[in-house]
Structure formats: structure tokens, C-alpha cells
Amino acid sequence: MCLTSLATCLLRRALLVYVKVFKYVGHLPLVRRLFAAIDAATKDMAAFVVVFLLVMLAFSFAFNMGFGLQLYHYRGIGTTFMTLIRFALGDVDVSELLFSNPWLGTVLVVSFTFLIY
DSSP, rough: HHHHHHHHHHHHHHHHHHHHHHHHHTTTTHHHHHHHHHHHHHHHHHHHHHHHHHHHHHHHHHHHHHHHTTTTGGSSSHHHHHHHHHHTTSSSSHHEEEEEHHHHHHHHHHHHHHHHH
């Protein structure tokens, strides 16, 4: 119990130090320019994130409905979402999709690859 409260106390202090560092570093011209660029891009990045998540969610539903009963990695929406993230990074074996359902696997893989990349 004592270690947990100590860790919590250290975490709070570390967060305070982190906030203070950003407060004082924000006065430097280079960092001020970086914050201005991030502030200017916030609206566009938020729109991109919303569209990306909607596309990923739609493909998660599609892959789950198409392959959820046959393949372990597509058994739920969350696991399908993570598998599609891995697919975007190139870490998924496409042959199991094509072996399970050749037509649907081809259509979903090609359309996912086209829309994500």
C-alpha cells in the first residue's frame, strides 16, 4: 500500500514538472513556432482522424462479418480493428483470408489496401 501511494505521489509530481517545462519552454521562439504549427494543423488533423477511424470501423465490421466465424483474428470488432491496423503495417497473412473465402477476401483486401494507402 505504501509503494502505491508513493508511486502516485511521484506520478503527480512528474506531471507537474512536465507541465512546468512546457510552460517555460513555450517562451523560446523555435518552440513557439512549433506550437503555432501544431495549432494551425489541429482542425485538419482532427478531420483526418475522424474519417480514418470511420473507414477503419467500417472495414472492421466488414471483415468481422465476412471472416469472423472462420478466422480467429477476426472474431470480434476490437480484434478485427487491431488486425486491420497490423494489416496496414504489413503484418498480416493475406493467404488465410483468400483460403477462407477467395472472392470476398480479394474484394476486401484490394478495397482496404486502396483506401488506406
